[in-house]
Amino acid sequence: MEIRKAKRKDIESLIENRIEFLSLIRDMDNEDELRVALKDYLEKHIEDDTLVIYIGLINNKIVASAILTIYERIPTAACISGKMATLLNVYTVKEYRRKGFAKEIVRNILKDAKEIGVVKVQLEYTDDGYELYRDLGFSPLNREMAIILE
Secondary structure, eight states, X not given: OEEEEXXXXXXXXXXXXXXXXXXXXXXXXXXXHHHHHHHHHHHHHTTSTTXXXXXXXXXXXXXXXXXXXXXXXXXXXXBTTOEEEEEEEEEEOGGGTTSSXXXXXXXXXXXHHHHHTOOEEEEOOOHHHHHHHHHTTOOOOOSOOOOOOO
16 A cells, blocks of 8 residues: 555545545535535645645555644643644545554654644544554543534
8 A cells, every 4th residue: 555645636536535434424414515615625725734634545546544634722731832733534445444554644644743843633533443543642531522603
């Protein structure tokens, strides 16, 4: 498998990969709208310092991926620089799972994050992904909440 950072030429494949991932974890009644939003976002950010995407390819098809969105917030004692990131869409196509592809991709993405100056990376995990993230050094957080503003 070839593992590399995604580029502008990969946008259409990235959209398909993300739609496939999202359809596995939630119902999507707005897929067409989501495709347009993903394309706009990726075209704007794929080559700047706010987004890092790594992909694993076999025969030029994405079979594994991870997305890191980078942002700044007010500094805290745990994150003086305020530079943080969220790891998203760590996904491997079913027939390629448990071969170490996701671990290698996440290692690459974390290396890039550190080089960019990111201090803290957060993620939401599934039961299937828990071991992977724990093995890479992530620790569970227990006091987070969210609200959806519509």
